[in-house]
Each structure stands twice: as structure tokens, then as C-alpha cells.
Amino acid sequence: MTFIDQLNAAWQKNNSLLCVGLDPDPAKFPAHLKGRDDKIFEFCAAIVDATADLVCSFKPQIAYFAARRAEDQLEALIAHIHEKHPGIPVILDAKRGDIGSTAEQYAVEAFERFKADAVTVNPYMGRDSVDPYLAYPDKGVILLCRTSNPGGSDLQFLDVGGEKLYERVARLASGEWNSSGQISLVVGATFPAEIARVREIVGDVPLLVPGIGAQGGDIEATVRAGRTANGTGLMINSSRAILYAGKDERFAAAARQVALETRDAINLYR
Amino acid sequence: MTFIDQLNAAWQKNNSLLCVGLDPDPAKFPAHLKGRDDKIFEFCAAIVDATADLVCSFKPQIAYFAARRAEDQLEALIAHIHEKHPGIPVILDAKRGDIGSTAEQYAVEAFERFKADAVTVNPYMGRDSVDPYLAYPDKGVILLCRTSNPGGSDLQFLDVGGEKLYERVARLASGEWNSSGQISLVVGATFPAEIARVREIVGDVPLLVPGIGAQGGDIEATVRAGRTANGTGLMINSSRAILYAGKDERFAAAARQVALETRDAINLYR
Numbered sequence: 001m002t003f004i005d006q007l008n009a010a011w012q013k014n015n016s017l018l019c020v021g022l023d024p025d026p027a028k029f030p031a032h033l034k035g036r037d038d039k040i041f042e043f044c045a046a047i048v049d050a051t052a053d054l055v056c057s058f059k060p061q062i063a064y065f066a067a068r069r070a071e072d073q074l075e076a077l078i079a080h081i082h083e084k085h086p087g088i089p090v091i092l093d094a095k096r097g098d099i100g101s102t103a104e105q106y107a108v109e110a111f112e113r114f115k116a117d118a119v120t121v122n123p124y125m126g127r128d129s130v131d132p133y134l135a136y137p138d139k140g141v142i143l144l145c146r147t148s149n150p151g152g153s154d155l156q157f158l159d160v161g162g163e164k165l166y167e168r169v170a171r172l173a174s175g176e177w178n179s180s181g182q183i184s185l186v187v188g189a190t191f192p193a194e195i196a197r198v199r200e201i202v203g204d205v206p207l208l209v210p211g212i213g214a215q216g217g218d219i220e221a222t223v224r225a226g227r228t229a230n231g232t233g234l235m236i237n238s239s240r241a242i243l244y245a246g247k248d249e250r251f252a253a254a255a256r257q258v259a260l261e262t263r264d265a266i267n268l269y270r
Numbered sequence: 271m272t273f274i275d276q277l278n279a280a281w282q283k284n285n286s287l288l289c290v291g292l293d294p295d296p297a298k299f300p301a302h303l304k305g306r307d308d309k310i311f312e313f314c315a316a317i318v319d320a321t322a323d324l325v326c327s328f329k330p331q332i333a334y335f336a337a338r339r340a341e342d343q344l345e346a347l348i349a350h351i352h353e354k355h356p357g358i359p360v361i362l363d364a365k366r367g368d369i370g371s372t373a374e375q376y377a378v379e380a381f382e383r384f385k386a387d388a389v390t391v392n393p394y395m396g397r398d399s400v401d402p403y404l405a406y407p408d409k410g411v412i413l414l415c416r417t418s419n420p421g422g423s424d425l426q427f428l429d430v431g432g433e434k435l436y437e438r439v440a441r442l443a444s445g446e447w448n449s450s451g452q453i454s455l456v457v458g459a460t461f462p463a464e465i466a467r468v469r470e471i472v473g474d475v476p477l478l479v480p481g482i483g484a485q486g487g488d489i490e491a492t493v494r495a496g497r498t499a500n501g502t503g504l505m506i507n508s509s510r511a512i513l514y515a516g517k518d519e520r521f522a523a524a525a526r527q528v529a530l531e532t533r534d535a536i537n538l539y540r
Contacts, residue, residue, distance in 0.1 A: 023371075023372070025375075061368075061372055061375075063366075063368060063372045063373075063375035063376045063379065064372075064375050066341075066375070066376070066379040066383070067375040067376070067378035067379045067382075067383065068383075069341070069383060071336075071339070071341060095366070095367055095368050095392075096333075096365070097365055097367070097392050097394075097414075098331075098333060098365050099417065099418065099419040100419060101293075102293070102331055102333045102334075103333075105295075105331075105333035105334050105336070105337040106333045106336070106337070108337035109333065109336040109337045112337075113336070113337065113338075113339060122365075122367050122392050122394050123394065123424075123425060124367075124392050124393065124394040124414060124417075124425055124426070125414070125417045125419060125421060125422055126417075126419065126420070126421025126422055126423065126424030126425060126426070127421040127424055128419055128420050128421035129419060129421055130421075144367075144394060144395070147369065147394075147395050147396075148369065149369040149370060149395060149396065149398055149399060150396070150398050151395060151396025151397040151398035151399055151400075152395055152396055153396065154393075154396030154397055154442065155393060155394055155396060155435065155438070155439070156394070156396070158430040158431070158435065158438065159430065159431055160428040160429065160430055160435070161428070161429055165425065165428065165430070165435070168425070168428065169425070172424065
């Protein structure tokens, strides 16, 4: 099953547009795990098991694993998701971007080594830096378009001849670069008007929307701006607000509660 | 010693603007090592030891290691360079780019885990995605500006109001983003006129120039376009042409010969 098919099925089955971001920082772990780099898998797997029926996808952020020499735990975590929660797609948030021959290596890393269903990719180097990921027909590529951080406007908001750079990226990525239909886009929740603009450009292409919760994005505005006609089309990511909802051994239950509330808050506006 | 100081010293000591790129692909290894993922360190260390007196820097490309679960060999390789060839800076070619809190993790990966002296970073997400690397005052950040691949023009060559996007990146990265003087830029050898344009914008900021050799860039045009007044300012990268110069057990000597010829060809035009 392709990434897009999995995503469609998970939207329906779990009645959810919520993506739980797995950004494990041991300094923020509950007391009994705090500071333990060797407990990253245990922490994340507990979050996954407590929320898997509430999400449309999981999104591990590779930097948090790589900073702690924990690639083995990332492999184990993705294998755990596939085994225990089949049908929930895994997005490897890696934001890779390089020339074709190197992109082929990053595609091996994401899809063959880590067995992710989709990977985030940076568009700055252009189409041939994206194509090697598309060579895996079942996999998804989620291109950065409009990011949720303050500096996102430095380049993305530049006028490139009647449109902003992020609009051009949306047009290219959903059009001529996307002949195989494998591409989705990242559009930050901190800019609902721009989510609406991207939705206008890309039709029903799925949007990964980070920035609700810790980054301050508004759920109602995000959903109204980004939903498709059938009330899907979004992977709305929340990481820290869910991961660190609890401070003690009941952290997974606390995470589930926040995930449930977030899913339901999203569903109010679909 | 800072990355920039190390680079200046290596330019002088080795009379070289050559950067050897370490992109180890076991399928291309000489016969006795071919296909051996466990021989990546051995292969790269032999290349390093055979060329260290001819280069201004080494640039391992992390994708080739990550695709083969070989981060441990990358750690060992960089430690080997620091121990056996002190003063030759190591650039981790990772092209990372993410929001501040995640960029902090990537900076830990590059500088604390792998102990690189500099890292390549993608500018698409703007200034706050670059700052966390600059928090390490001895380290260098090499921002993508104009890349050597065919798709590099898709975004980088867009007109953003009287200048191209890559020119804007050059201006921002060498100006307001670079108050600490830690930033260098990537400009591909396949576009000498654009190297000259970037040099005009950035003053003496160092340029990492991939694309000679396998990617077809011209050495004379590159050096004339990019050198500074004192005949330095460039890290001219060659990877495959050097790494795979030999097909048998004398591969390191063959690599040395090509590295020597490349360094000297560069020096003809400084």
C-alpha cells in the first residue's frame, strides 16, 4: 500500500488528522527516565502505543536520535510501529536535500534502512534533488513549502515574480514535479492564510502542518484553511505538547489524553 | 583554533585549495574491498592518509555513511583525521536545515558527536535555522547558495526583485546573518559566472566549490572566478575522481596522484 493510501485509510479508520511528532529529548523525559539516552525507544514506544488509535501518522524527528547516537533506537521504533500498529504511516522528518547521487543515499537511509513510509525533503536544490525519493513508488515525499519558524519568511516570502517563493514551491511540487502523485507539502500552522493559499494552489495534495501547540498555531484556523472538501487532507503535527504532557510514570496516559483532546479539537472544525 | 583559522593555515601550509570529498560507496571500492560496508573506514582512512598533505580540508558526506548504518565508522574517520592530521579541518556535508530547537540537535550531532569543524546547512528555513550552529564559536557553517546540480536553477535562479535568489542568500549569509564571521558558502563549479558574482557580493568569505571532476566543472574558470586577492578563499571539492582513481590495492597511491595533479592544476590559476 502506498503512503498516500495508508494515510487515507488512517484518516478514516482513526477519524483523525493528528500526527504525533516523536522528538525525544531525554532532558524532558518523566522523572524515572530523565536524562537516559538509552531509554529513547522505551519512551517513544510508550507514547506510540498510547496514541496509535488516535492518529493518522507518526513523525519521528531524526535529529533527536542522531544527536544521541540512537539510530538503532529509531530503527527499532519504526519497526515497532509497523509491527504493532500496521496501517499507521511513519514520516521520517529529516529534511534532506542534496544532488541526485547523494539523494539516492538519503533515500536508502530513509526507506531501506529506517523503513519510513515518507520522508521530509528540502526543495532548495530543485527537482533532481527530489526525484531519487520518488523512485520508490510506494513511498511519500513531503517537501518543505512554508515553514512555521520565524525565519521561514526570510526566503520563502520573497516575491519571485507575482508570487511568493513558497507559492512557487507549492505550484512546482504539486504540478510538474509530482507526476507520480507521491508528493505532499509542509506548511506551518503559524500562517493560516498561507495554508489557505497553498490549499488553493495544490488541490487535494496532503499538507503536513507543524506548529500547533508549542509553536502557537491555532487549530480552528489551521483546519478551516487547510481541509479538503471531504474534511481530510491534513496531517496536523503536535510533538512537545503531547510527549511531555506527563511528568511521572503515567506519562503515556497523559499523552493519550492530550492527543485525544487535540484530535477532537481538530475534528470540531473539519 | 576556529574553522576559519584552520582553513587559512591549511591553505598556506599545504599550498592547496583542494578539498577531498569522502563519499564512500562500497560498490565502487577497489576489488579487495568491493561491496564491504564494514570497510568504509579503512577505505576512507587510506585516502585521507595518502592525501592529507595536499588538501585544505576533508569533506565526508554523511549520506553515504547513514545509508549503510556506518555512523560509527564516520566517527572513527573524523577522529582519525584529527589525530593523524591535526590542522586539516573536517567539513561534515550534511546540508541540514530545520527550526531552531531541532537545529540545536543537528548541531550536537555535527559538532559534539562527530566532532566536525564545520557543517553544510540549507538556508531555505531562514536565519533562525542557522543560528544554533553559530552558537559554537569555533565552528564553521557553510550555507548552500548556488548548487552544482541541474535542478539548482529551479529556485536559486528565480528573480527575487532585481537579484537572483542565490544572490540574496549570498548577501544575507555574508552580511546580516554573519555577524560572527563563521559563515562560508557553497557555490557549484558548474557556474563560474555565478561564482564570480558571489565573490563580488561576499568579499573574502570562503567558498566551498563542488562540481569539478565528475560533475564537469572547469578548474581554470572556477579558480579565476572565485579566488580572493591573496589567491585563496576557495575549498574546491573533488570526490569521485580522487576516491575511485585506482581499482586495486594501490588505490590510495592512485588517489594521491590525482589529488596532486588536481591541486597543482588549481595552483596554476591562483
